[in-house]
């Protein structure tokens with residue numbers, strides 16, 4: 001059965017722009033900007049948990065609100081539709097796949113140069129960019145995962161600095177940041193994961 005509406009929940013507008021560009025008109029996409037709590041652990045467990053949280057928050061819409069004494073508000077909720085979330089990891093092979101799911105905080109604290117410095121002691125500068133999408137058809141429905149992985153090299157920053165670690169991830173001679181956007185969207189970790197999601201959606 002074709003999907004009527006898919007709600008992509010992310011606090012990152014660059015991710016949203018890429019997902020919209022890659023999915024195009026194939027999937028009717030809506031989006032909500034929420035900063036979902038992310039647990040620690042394996043990337044698959046983080047992605048599933050993130051999706052369950054999104055399904056619970058978004059899938060439920062306020063049915064009615066009762067104002068009780070002392071102006072406390074009690075909300076009663078109603079079940080809603082399918083949600084999509086995504087978690088991105090950057091795994092340095094020399095560091096046994098760290099920072100992995102914690103890349104956001106490493107990037108924020110160390111910047112591009114600091115991330116390069118983490119690898120100074122190692123010959124191996126390779127890294128894997130991993131994107132794990134999680135789809136749930138609603139609250140209580142177990143999330144299904146779609147993963148894409150690209151191996152590249154960590155290099156001193158080159159190219160525009162508007163999207164995360166794009167300037168330090170080199171693939172086939174170009175950093176993601178130097179690449180034409182359309183090119184990144186055909187070969188990236190995100191593109192690979194989304195092609196699996198698209199294929200699966202077509203079988204539903």
Ligand SMILES: O=c1nc[nH]c2c1ncn2[C@H]1C[C@H](O)[C@@H](COP(=O)(O)OP(=O)(O)OP(=O)(O)O)O1
Pocket residue numbers: 009010011012015034035036038086087088089103104105107163164165166176190
């Ligand atoms: O293609 C990418 N190219 C470069 N950088 C990227 C890419 N994709 C995610 N990133 C960055 C964003 C964040 O610093 C970290 C992942 O953290 P992650 O939790 O998945 O993203 P987020 O918190 O920004 O958005 P969300 O609300 O979907 O969790 O890597």
Ligand SMILES: [Mg+2]
Pocket residue numbers: 038104
């Ligand atoms: Mg996040």
